[in-house]
Amino acid sequence: MAEFDLRFQVPATVTAQAAQRTLYWPTTGTGSYNTPLGPRLGHLGPVRQPNADLFRLAAMVYAADRSVPRQAGRVNWTRRSFELTVPVLGDAESWNSVAHELARLLDFLSGDEWRLTFRRTRLPRESIADNQHRDAERVVLMSGGADSAIGAFLARTHPEPHVLVSHVGATSIFPIQRDVAARIRDLRSTGSVQHHRQVRFTRSQTQPGGHRFRNENSTRTRSFLFLALGLAVASLNDVPLWIPENGFASLNPPLGPDQLGSLSTRTTHPWFLTELSRLARQVGATAEITNPFARQTKGEMFRWLADEIGDDKIAGDFLSATNSCAHTSRRWLGVTAQHHCGTCFGCLVRRASFAAASLPDTSTYVSDSWPNDRVKSQLQNASVLPSIRGFVARGIRVSDIAAMRLPDGYSASEARDLCTRGACELALLT
Incomplete structure (x- = not known):
């Protein structure tokens, strides 16, 4: 099990053992994060205390997730185990009363096992900026x-x-x-x-x-x-x-x-x-x-935007300027913020949505013109297109919907209808 704590002062000497278990977030100087934010989030303004506590939890979860490789042997999606001790400025008892349920949420999110313990802490002083957007209502x-x-x-x-x-x-x-x-x-x-x-x-x-x-x-x-x-x-x-x-x-x-x-x-x-x-x-x-689009497919969203703008070309140009690729950090593959790999789930749903909405797609996809055999092999091996083709051919099953955790007010029939419409859009790729 990977264990992590969070501290707000960096000791004069950080041992290798401490570096494996402790995250550091000082108000000044170098810590475990690259950010202008201090642990009170004062850079943002007078953030509500429980929300700052929630963000510190999320910061720890993010750093822990980034720092424990999934690969074990030849299995790349190993279920990992984490135990976090999370410092909160507020009432630690209130946080501990929901710790098990929060951990269950994180299990659902990452596919791992999480254990959370909250401890009350004192935070170092930090400048608190003025609220820059007092008029904002959303x-x-x-x-x-x-x-x-x-x-x-x-x-x-x-x-x-x-x-x-x-x-x-x-x-x-x-x-x-x-x-x-x-x-x-x-x-x-x-x-x-x-x-x-x-x-x-x-x-x-x-x-x-x-x-x-x-x-x-x-x-x-x-x-x-x-x-x-x-x-x-x-x-x-x-x-x-x-x-x-x-x-x-x-x-x-x-x-x-x-x-x-x-x-x-x-x-x-x-x-x-x-x-x-x-x-x-x-x-x-x-x-x-x-989520204002909780009942719509991506293609339906694209079509709605185009109808609002009133010009398919302008809508297509606007959407093509966005980035949906999961691999923008892999520059050696030729995938940058201005390009898309064309083979990840985000790229394939994006391409299907342009087609479903009948909009021009001027995005640049690396897979459309492989720069070399190495890149071609890497992207083809990582492509989820075979899985999408199998998903479309199999169709939406009752068991798929039954396995979903739907909140109150979201019926299984609504979920199945939405998934069926989404699958129809993905069928345009095959």
Whole structure:
């Protein structure tokens, strides 16, 4: 079992043993994270205390997930075990009362086993910025992907001022996010006030003392960090958070009998969002979360956007400027923030959605023109297209729906209908 604690002061000497078990997040100097944020999140403004506690939990989960490789022998999706001791400024008893349920949520999210213990702590002093967006009545997560871009456009059609929040992990995504926000302002020049806030937060490559982290690239929990960040910003005005994602991917139907899901994140799964919101409210956090596209496929979202804009070419150009690829960090494959691999789940659903919505796709896919045999072999081996073809041929089964954890108010028939529509879009790839 991998054990992690979080400390806010870096000792003069960090041993190799301490570096394996301890994460460091000082208010100044070098720690385990690359970020302008201190542990109180003062850079964001006067964040509500339970929301800052929630974000510290998410930061620990993210760093632990990144630092324990899944590979064991020849099995790349080994179930790992984690035990985290999470420092909270608030009532540790309240957090410990929901620790088991929070751990169960994380099990569902990453496919691992999590154990959480919360301890009350004192945090170092930190400058607290003014609330920059006192007029905001909604916060919208905007990653730079197509779904979040459509969500940001939808928010612009509403009258309320709002904040787009972007998590900056890979610096190459930073300009994509900024460009998408600018394009939305151009497309809806008379829309509501739309602020955009980009926040850098990544795990460092090395620990204090020069000890190098081990590395796991799957990072299924990064989206939980993004969600906690959005809730922290929402807590400034105690307003709702939107996390836009097509409902088909959110339900995460298994592509094959040996897979738990479609290889996309489960952070927007309706059960996950409902349970996280309930548990976060129980400890006093701002936690009203909505997915405005929970009942739509990605192709339906694309078509809605095009109808709103009134021009298929302009809509296609806007969506093509977004990034949906899971492999943008693999530059040696020729996949950058301006390119897509063309073979991962995100790319294939994206391509099917352009086709389903009858929109021009000007995205650059590396798989359309293999740069060399090595890249061709790597991307073909990583392609989920065979699994998608098997999924489409098999069809949506009652057992697929029965295996889903659906919250109250979400019927099995609705889930099956949505998955069937999503499968019809994927059939356009075969």
